Amino acid sequence: MAALALGTSFRRPGPPARFWVAGAACAMVPDLDIVGLWLGVPWGHVLGHRGITHSLAFAAALAALVAWALSRDRGWDGRRGRLWAYLFVATASHGVLDAMNDAALGVAFFAPFDARRYFLPWRPIPVAPFALRFFSARGWRVFQAELLMIWLPAAVLALACVVARRRARPAAARA
C-alpha cells in the first residue's frame, strides 16, 4: 500500500502497469529474510530478520537490479533514474515502517557497514503477528491500526499527488 501511494509521486504517463507491481513487490521483498529464522540464523544477526534486507544499501541494490530488468527497452530512455528512485523509496519504506512499530528488534538501516538496529523515535504501529497468526483477534487489531496509520496517510498522499498533477497539467499546457 505504501509503495503504491509513493508511486503516484514518481509515475509519469507512459510506464506500464508493471511499474506498480514492481514497486509493491520490492516493498515486500525485505521480509523474505524470515527464511533465516527457519534456517537457524541467530536472532539479531545482520543476515537475520530486519537485518541487511531492511537496509538502505539493500534497497539501492534491489532497485538497481529490478529497474535494469524492467527498463531494457528504449521506451524507458530518460526515465530509468526515476524508476530506480521509486523502487528504492518503495523498498526502503518497508524498513522505515518496521522501525515505527513496537517490535523487540530494530532495523539494520546501515548494514552492511553498521549492524546496529534502529527504531524511529515515534513507534505507534503495533507489530503484526507472523504468517497465518495474522488471522486472529490480535491480527485484526493490528490490521485496524494499519488502516489508520498506513493506508489512510497513503491514500491521502496518492490523492494529493493526483490533484497536484491535474492542477499542474493545464498550467504546463498554457506555457
Ligand SMILES: [Zn+2]
Ligand atoms: Zn520487515
